[in-house]
Amino acid sequence: MAEMQFQNVCLETICCxxxxxxxxxxxxxxxxxxxxxRLRLPEGRLEMxxxxxxxxxxxRGMPPSEKSIETAEKAIRxxxxxxxxxxxxxHGSVCRDFLEPATACSVHHGLGLDRDCxxxxxSNACLGLLNxxxxxxxxxxxxxxxxxxVVGTESSRNxxxxxxxxxxxxxxxxxxxxxxxxxxxxxxxxxxAVVLADRELSRTxxxxxxxxxxxxxxxxxxxxxxxxxxxxxxxxxxxLREGVxxxxxTFEQFLDCVGWDRRxxxxxxxxxxxxxxxxxxxxxxxxxxxxxxxxxxxxxxxxSAALPTSAALGIEQGHLQRGDRVGLLGIGSGINVVMLAVDxxxxxxxxxxxxSDLRLxxxxxxxx
Numbered sequence: 001m002a003e004m005q006f007q008n009v010c011l012e013t014i015c016c017x018x019x020x021x022x023x024x025x026x027x028x029x030x031x032x033x034x035x036x037x038r039l040r041l042p043e044g045r046l047e048m049x050x051x052x053x054x055x056x057x058x059x060r061g062m063p064p065s066e067k068s069i070e071t072a073e074k075a076i077r078x079x080x081x082x083x084x085x086x087x088x089x090x091h092g093s094v095c096r097d098f099l100e101p102a103t104a105c106s107v108h109h110g111l112g113l114d115r116d117c118x119x120x121x122x123s124n125a126c127l128g129l130l131n132x133x134x135x136x137x138x139x140x141x142x143x144x145x146x147x148x149x150v151v152g153t154e155s156s157r158n159x160x161x162x163x164x165x166x167x168x169x170x171x172x173x174x175x176x177x178x179x180x181x182x183x184x185x186x187x188x189x190x191x192x193a194v195v196l197a198d199r200e201l202s203r204t205x206x207x208x209x210x211x212x213x214x215x216x217x218x219x220x221x222x223x224x225x226x227x228x229x230x231x232x233x234x235x236x237x238x239x240l241r242e243g244v245x246x247x248x249x250t251f252e253q254f255l256d257c258v259g260w261d262r263r264x265x266x267x268x269x270x271x272x273x274x275x276x277x278x279x280x281x282x283x284x285x286x287x288x289x290x291x292x293x294x295x296x297x298x299x300x301x302x303x304s305a306a307l308p309t310s311a312a313l314g315i316e317q318g319h320l321q322r323g324d325r326v327g328l329l330g331i332g333s334g335i336n337v338v339m340l341a342v343d344x345x346x347x348x349x350x351x352x353x354x355x356s357d358l359r360l361x362x363x364x365x366x367x368x
Contacts, residue, residue, distance in 0.1 A: 003257040005210035009137045010202035011342055012147075015075040016305070016312035017067055017191040019056035028160065028185055034168045039175055046185060051275025055188030055300030057157040063097045064153035067191040069110035072151040075193035076111070078348050079147075080203060083111065087145025088118040088136050092128030093152030093304045094225075096121060107151060118145070125223070126271055127332035128152055128304040129192060130340065136196050137208055146198045153191035154303040159184055159225075159232060180233040183223070186274055187232075188300030192308035204346040211328075211340035212254040216246045223333035240277050243331045247339075248284045254327070254339040262286055266324040267344075269314060271331045272296040272306040281331070293319045304332075320344045 025047040029036060036043070047053050058067065068091060076083065089108050096103035102121040113119075118139075122132045129152050136148035163184040167173065196208065219242045225232040255261060262285075270281060272295050282289050293314035295306075302309055307330050314320065326342040 002214055003210065003212040003253055004134065004138075005257065006137055006141050006208050008199050009140045009208040010197050010199055010204060011206045011208050012079040012081070012195040012197045012202060012204055013075045013348055014192065014194050014308050014312045014315060015071055015078060016193075016309040017071045017074070018299070018309075019058045019189050021057045021059070022054050023057055023160075024054045025050070025052060025185075028164065031164050032167060035173070035178070038171065039173070039178070041175075049182070050186045051278075051297055052186050052300045054298050055156060055160075055186070055302075056190070057160075058153075058155050058189050060157060062155070063106070064093060064095045064155055064191075065091075065097050065103050065106035065110065067153040068093075068103070068107045068151045068193070071153070071191040071193040072107060072111055072149050075151070075195045076149060079195040079197065080348075081147050081195060081197060081201065083113050085147050085201065086113055086117055086149055088139055088148035089113060090120060090122055090132035090136060090148070090150045091152055092122045092124075092130075092132040092150055093154050094123060094125065094128065095153060095155045095303075096123075124304075124336060125332035125334055126304050126306065127330050127336050127338050129194065129308050130304075130328065130330045130338045133194055133196065133208075133340065134213075134338070140196060140198050146201050148196050149193060150196070151191070151193035152304050154187075154189055154305045156187040156189045156300070156302070159187055163232075183301070184232045186301050188302045190299060190302035190305040190309045192305040192312060194308055204348060206345050207343040209258045209341040209343055211338065212250050212257050213336070213338045214246055214250040214253065215337070216242065216335045219243070219333070219335040240273075240280065243333075243335050243337075244277070244281050244284045246335050246337045247281055247329065247331055250337040250339055251285045251329075254341065258341040260325060260341070264325050265327050266291060267314075267320055268292045268327040268329055269307050269311040270294075270329045272299065272310055273301050281329075285329075293317075315347050316349055320347065322346065
C-alpha cells in the first residue's frame, strides 16, 4: 500500500517569504505585443484562461539559497528549536544555486547548523518540499533525529522572460504552437520552509498523522523543462486531466489511511496551478472550495513552494482553528501525487487579520 502513518511527528512551523516585485498578467501581455498583434490574440487572455492576475519576481541574479536561508531561519526561530537539535536539512525546490554542490550545503552554512546534520537536495517538480517533509518525518519517527527543516525557493524570472523572448522571436508560430508555452507565463516566485519535530520536543502538538502517495508515469512527458529555468513545454489540458485523475485515486487511499471521511476534513491546502485546476480538483475530490485557501490568483504557480506558501499564509491569516483536520494535497508533473494529514492544534504566530480582510486587501491590489 502506498501510504504512511506517523505517531511521533509534529509540524511545528510553516513560513514563507515573498518577492516585492509584482508582475501582472497585463504587463506580460504588453511585452508579448508583437505575438499578440501577429496572431490577433485578445488582451486579457492570459488572466482569463488561468485566473492569475499577478505573480512575483525575485531580484535579478539572486541565488535561491539566499532566500532559503532567510525563510528557514524564520521558521527555526519561530519554532524555538535550538540549531543543535536539527538533524536534517532538505532543500526541495526545482531552482537551486548549482547542479553541484547541493544548494542545501549553502543553506546549511548560512544557517550555521551543526556538522552532524544530514544535508541534501530533493528534486521532484512541484512535490520537492512535500517529499522532503516525508523523508524528515520518517527520520523523526525512527528516532534518528529530533527535528528537521525542509526549505525551498522558486525563482520564475528567467523562465518567464525567456519564454516571452522565444515567443516574440519566432514569427512562424501559430496559435496551436504557443499552447505548450502558456503554463510558463503563469509561474511565480516564492520561498517556503517547514520545521518538523518529535512530539516530545514540540510546542504545538500539530501531529503529522501520515498520508498516501501515488504515481502515473505514463504522463512523464506532459511537462518538460530545458535546464533549470530556461524553457518549459507543457500539455496543460492533458496534465490537468491526468493529474486530477491520479489525485482522485490517491484521495480515497489518503482518507482510508488516516481514518477520515470527507466530512472530517476541515481545511485544505492544494498545489496552486490556476483557476481551472483548482476548481476541477476540488470537484473531483468532492470538497467544498470554502475549506481551501487559494493563492494562485495573486502569486501564480510557485512550483514546489506553492502548497507550503499557501499554508503559511493561511496560518498567518487565521484559516486554521484548533482541532482542524487538515489536508495537504500535492500534485506534481511526472505525474506524482502526495497527500498528507495534519491534526492542527496550535499556531505559533498570531493571525494578522481575518481571511475576509485578506481577500479585501487582494481585491484592492487588483484595482488599476
